[in-house]
Amino acid sequence: MPVDWFPLWLSLRVAFCATVISLVLGLWLAWVLARRSFPGREIIQAVATFPYALPPLIAGTYCILTLAHSEYTFTRSWYIGVLAGAVGVFPLMVRGSRRAFQTRNLNYENAARSLGASEWRVFWRIALLLAYEPILSAAAIAFARVLTEFAAVVLIVYAFTTGISPFPVALVSVIVIIALGAVYISNRLEHEGRDRP
Amino acid sequence: MTHVRIVRRVSPRFSLDVDFPIGPGSTAVYGCHGAGKTVLLESIAGFAHPDSGRILLDDAILFDAVSHVQIPPRRRLCGFVSQADSLFPHMTARQNLVFAARRWPRLERHRRVAEMLDRFQLSAAASTRPRGLDATAKLRCSIARALVAEPRLLLLDECGADESLLRQIREVSPAPILFATADLDLCCEAADQMLLLEAGRILQRGAPRDVLDRPASLEAARLLGVPNLFQATIAALDPVRNSSRLEFDHFSLTGPYIPGHLKGDRVWVAAAAESLRLHSGSPQPPNTAAVELVRASWRAHSVLLEFSCGIFVTVSHDEFARRKDNKDWQVEFPPEALRVL
Numbered sequence: 387m388p389v390d391w392f393p394l395w396l397s398l399r400v401a402f403c404a405t406v407i408s409l410v411l412g413l414w415l416a417w418v419l420a421r422r423s424f425p426g427r428e429i430i431q432a433v434a435t436f437p438y439a440l441p442p443l444i445a446g447t448y449c450i451l452t453l454a455h456s457e458y459t460f461t462r463s464w465y466i467g468v469l470a471g472a473v474g475v476f477p478l479m480v481r482g483s484r485r486a487f488q489t490r491n492l493n494y495e496n497a498a499r500s501l502g503a504s505e506w507r508v509f510w511r512i513a514l515l516l517a518y519e520p521i522l523s524a525a526a527i528a529f530a531r532v533l534t535e536f537a538a539v540v541l542i543v544y545a546f547t548t549g550i551s552p553f554p555v556a557l558v559s560v561i562v563i564i565a566l567g568a569v570y571i572s573n574r575l576e577h578e579g580r581d582r583p
Numbered sequence: 584m585t586h587v588r589i590v591r592r593v594s595p596r597f598s599l600d601v602d603f604p605i606g607p608g609s610t611a612v613y614g615c616h617g618a619g620k621t622v623l624l625e626s627i628a629g630f631a632h633p634d635s636g637r638i639l640l641d642d643a644i645l646f647d648a649v650s651h652v653q654i655p656p657r658r659r660l661c662g663f664v665s666q667a668d669s670l671f672p673h674m675t676a677r678q679n680l681v682f683a684a685r686r687w688p689r690l691e692r693h694r695r696v697a698e699m700l701d702r703f704q705l706s707a708a709a710s711t712r713p714r715g716l717d718a719t720a721k722l723r724c725s726i727a728r729a730l731v732a733e734p735r736l737l738l739l740d741e742c743g744a745d746e747s748l749l750r751q752i753r754e755v756s757p758a759p760i761l762f763a764t765a766d767l768d769l770c771c772e773a774a775d776q777m778l779l780l781e782a783g784r785i786l787q788r789g790a791p792r793d794v795l796d797r798p799a800s801l802e803a804a805r806l807l808g809v810p811n812l813f814q815a816t817i818a819a820l821d822p823v824r825n826s827s828r829l830e831f832d833h834f835s836l837t838g839p840y841i842p843g844h845l846k847g848d849r850v851w852v853a854a855a856a857e858s859l860r861l862h863s864g865s866p867q868p869p870n871t872a873a874v875e876l877v878r879a880s881w882r883a884h885s886v887l888l889e890f891s892c893g894i895f896v897t898v899s900h901d902e903f904a905r906r907k908d909n910k911d912w913q914v915e916f917p918p919e920a921l922r923v924l
Binding site for chain 2: 491499502503504
């Protein structure tokens with residue numbers, strides 16, 4: 387029986403979009419939290435970390451309910467999964483990026499400022515280029531997590547709606563291999579970032 | 584006018600409180616570790632925010648607590664070379680300089696960068712990343728990068744620049760230099776003015792020779808490493824002969840007249856180890872103290888002799904070789920060598 391690869395493409399699309407959204411927003415918030423001092427910073431930090439405290443079941447259930455109410459039209463409701471995934475991995479991105487910005491030497495940024503560089507230029511030309519390995523490492527982990535979580539949800543829904551059970555081994559294997567690859571890349575990036583002077 | 588008057592509370596136990604002008608040429612900030620040199624330079628550069636005061640650079644206000652003016656570091660035009668390596672590790676030496684020369688048009692930028700690389704003997708290493716440069720080349724590159732941006736004030740924070748490099752900087756840039764150092768010799772060699780900084784306060788400022796010759800206080804003398812510091816009682820004062828009689832714990836000496844003091848006052852007296860003379864045998868010259876040799880410490884160009892009563896004398900290797908078998912030692916204190924603090 388031919389394998390239907392639709393759940394894989396959908397999960398990859400959701401994981402990619404969720405990672406990009408959480409990366410962009412997480413980077414911005416991490417930079418602000420690492421470099422700015424303002425009232426309420428700790429509260430914002432707690433709110434940004436709160437999704438960590440939410441069990442994945444809640445996000446998953448929310449997805450299932452949303453998908454179920456959309457008459458199984460996955461193509462139209464996949465963005466809900468993107469949103470749930472982005473919220474779920476947002477703390478991962480914020481914490482990973484913030485740690486990267488904090489551990490990287492402020493010395494380089496101050497040197498750039500003294501040379502007349504704007505904050506925008508300091509961020510893009512110095513801070514981001516010096517901290518990209520830990521940031522990409524966090525992004526890779528986030529991608530793997532959204533991919534596996536969403537794939538599990540989709541496979542369950544897919545199995546119920548199409549009556550195909552058990553899950554196709556080939557499909558699950560490919561998803562696991564991709565997730566493992568992302569985790570491997572994440573570890574390599576983190577290792578390289580730590581070794582770089 | 585360039586003037587710094589700032590107060591910055593760093594911790595409950597340490598605050599920086601300074602007020603001094605920065606003249607043309609080089610000004611050295613001398614102090615030991617933890618004196619507040621880095622905090623001072625970072626405050627001028629704009630990386631740290633003082634609690635109060637004002638910073639003027641060429642009559643332009645960089646910081647004023649009263650009117651809430653706080654010019655960001657990028658608009659201060661203060662070149663800053665830190666003690667830690669601050670060359671961007673992901674750029675080559677040339678790219679580091681190009682980053683600093685951003686505000687010039689393309690051709691002008693490349694001309695300036697090439698000229699600066701050439702002046703600081705970095706042309707051969709222009710395509711090398713910082714990790715491939717040795718410590719000296721890194722320092723030259725950091726300074727060249729700071730200078731290519733044409734700063735109005737150059738701040739060097741214990742970066743390891745020696746006298747020849749500071750001279751080279753002055754040939755390239757007319758900007759005043761404020762450099763922090765814990766090297767007293769460098770202050771004498773390269774600075775036009777020096778500040779003695781201790782625990783966030785300026786103890787003394789002036790020309791390096793004047794500061795070294797005439798420490799203004801006991802703290803300044805200690806910071807400068809004057810080894811002979813004694814407490815004495817003024818036994819006699821003679822303004823006509825410009826002399827005084829000073830009673831120490833174990834000996835008495837004739838010193839210069841001490842204005843502003845009365846007979847019986849307790850004062851601190853400093854004497855540089857190089858200004859004292861050694862004698863032996865008899866007759867005993869005037870203004871000497873008979874002492875015993877406790878220890879001899881060999882230095883690169885001299886020998887530091889420690890005598891009883893806490894007296895230190897520096898002599899040349901040859902002189903020590905001639906006198907080392909002495910049985911009785913006498914240390915002469917020339918009146919002009921005694922500084923009453």
